[in-house]
Amino acid sequence: MTYCVGLLVDRGLVxxxxxxxxxxxxxxxxxxKMRTWEVPGERFICLLSAGNLAxxxxxxxxxxxxxxxxxxxxxxxxxxxxxxQTARLVGETLKEVIKDSSPTGESxxxxxxxxxxxxxxxxxxxxxxxxxxxxxxxxxxGQDNPFFQIGExxxxxxxxxxxxxxxxxxxxxxxxxxxxxxxxxRSNLSVGLPxxxxxxETDSLVAGYRHRFDHRDAxxxxxxxxxxxxxxxxxxxLPPFPHGVGHQD
Amino acid sequence: MTYCVGLLVDRGLVxxxxxxxxxxxxxxxxxxKMRTWEVPGERFICLLSAGNLAxxxxxxxxxxxxxxxxxxxxxxxxxxxxxxQTARLVGETLKEVIKDSSPTGESxxxxxxxxxxxxxxxxxxxxxxxxxxxxxxxxxxGQDNPFFQIGExxxxxxxxxxxxxxxxxxxxxxxxxxxxxxxxxRSNLSVGLPxxxxxxETDSLVAGYRHRFDHRDAxxxxxxxxxxxxxxxxxxxLPPFPHGVGHQD
Numbered sequence: 001m002t003y004c005v006g007l008l009v010d011r012g013l014v015x016x017x018x019x020x021x022x023x024x025x026x027x028x029x030x031x032x033k034m035r036t037w038e039v040p041g042e043r044f045i046c047l048l049s050a051g052n053l054a055x056x057x058x059x060x061x062x063x064x065x066x067x068x069x070x071x072x073x074x075x076x077x078x079x080x081x082x083x084x085q086t087a088r089l090v091g092e093t094l095k096e097v098i099k100d101s102s103p104t105g106e107s108x109x110x111x112x113x114x115x116x117x118x119x120x121x122x123x124x125x126x127x128x129x130x131x132x133x134x135x136x137x138x139x140x141x142g143q144d145n146p147f148f149q150i151g152e153x154x155x156x157x158x159x160x161x162x163x164x165x166x167x168x169x170x171x172x173x174x175x176x177x178x179x180x181x182x183x184x185x186r187s188n189l190s191v192g193l194p195x196x197x198x199x200x201e202t203d204s205l206v207a208g209y210r211h212r213f214d215h216r217d218a219x220x221x222x223x224x225x226x227x228x229x230x231x232x233x234x235x236x237x238l239p240p241f242p243h244g245v246g247h248q249d
Numbered sequence: 250m251t252y253c254v255g256l257l258v259d260r261g262l263v264x265x266x267x268x269x270x271x272x273x274x275x276x277x278x279x280x281x282k283m284r285t286w287e288v289p290g291e292r293f294i295c296l297l298s299a300g301n302l303a304x305x306x307x308x309x310x311x312x313x314x315x316x317x318x319x320x321x322x323x324x325x326x327x328x329x330x331x332x333x334q335t336a337r338l339v340g341e342t343l344k345e346v347i348k349d350s351s352p353t354g355e356s357x358x359x360x361x362x363x364x365x366x367x368x369x370x371x372x373x374x375x376x377x378x379x380x381x382x383x384x385x386x387x388x389x390x391g392q393d394n395p396f397f398q399i400g401e402x403x404x405x406x407x408x409x410x411x412x413x414x415x416x417x418x419x420x421x422x423x424x425x426x427x428x429x430x431x432x433x434x435r436s437n438l439s440v441g442l443p444x445x446x447x448x449x450e451t452d453s454l455v456a457g458y459r460h461r462f463d464h465r466d467a468x469x470x471x472x473x474x475x476x477x478x479x480x481x482x483x484x485x486x487l488p489p490f491p492h493g494v495g496h497q498d
Binding site: 154155156157158159161162163170171172174175176178179183186187199209211219222223226227228230231232233234235237238239240241242243 | 403410424460472475476487491
């Protein structure tokens, strides 16, 4: 499994992804599920992947193939005029890879499915965030749905829903995602450390802060242990359950 | 879907279940998924159900069929000498019902699957808690796995894992479960209010406090809103994310 989140706030975008990949519970490896591209001053793009690793890696390789014309020495992923067109390109490429892998073409029960979260900004546009499905179609984040999760999304969702605010600092978003990842990692063996984080600041048009947390990371430990304590304190402060002794209704 | 939890502490057992049942998203109803039986001073039994409603209702009806001999005018579920034997009876009955419903017998992809959480105490034994699978087999809660969830268990699991302690008061367990249910209900439409709660105090051998929360319930509202606030406060108190401006590694 996998857990990746992309989150949109006024100040920009924050991406986080785990690195565990497995072919059965007795065959696990570490692989980075976060890829970024940038042309400083022109565009920044980040892609998070979940699903069949052969499918997502092949899709990314195709997106990176340089364009044929020697005058345009850029990967295909950097060739699009807008984030919307970039999302289309990723979707079409993904769909094509799945179709090539599956004897029966792409279908909901294919073993070769993959999905992506795509975010970034291109000069002249706003920061945008998309979720791209194996069928090649996609949806965009907005005011009402400011984040996307792929992979094992359930354990870490309630804390995001309750804590997210559009005016958060990127550092606070990252802190929130560390809590969300820690909740997930404690509950599902197939999501694991290290985790990668990538910041993007609105209108910077350049990659922001990037970091990899592993199990020795002091901040990760502090959050993981501190959050359990904080939750207990918060829980203790909630009003007590109002049952009367012997009260039956 | 469904969300039910049974939790074991030194002081006893707490059971909580939602009431939403659906045959498609446009066809939802309210049904109680919690059944209790008691012979005061002798035994108390509580059963939470998830899965195909015809299967679980039919299983419960069979468990309630009175024994043949007129001298023993008790439902079958009340006829067993121990909680372990009671779990066996529930498992066997469930397996039989699924087998009768499925043309191919019970199997992992049957449309007629159901599962149960069974808890209670019989005079001479300790309070015990079981999770019963569609195959009729079951596992028991212990020191290391003090609670069972059935149905949509993921959203509400992290808070239980982080907050549970063996020496909790039953009222605190109920408060914890209200938080866990609220997190689930906010995330999955197929889990819904009202929710039922049942207490059982160790060695009381009689049903404890029972209550149904609906959306007008003042305490439920207080927890639902208060928890979001408490989480935000707890989150704000965590150490800030340590990224240096322009720091890239």
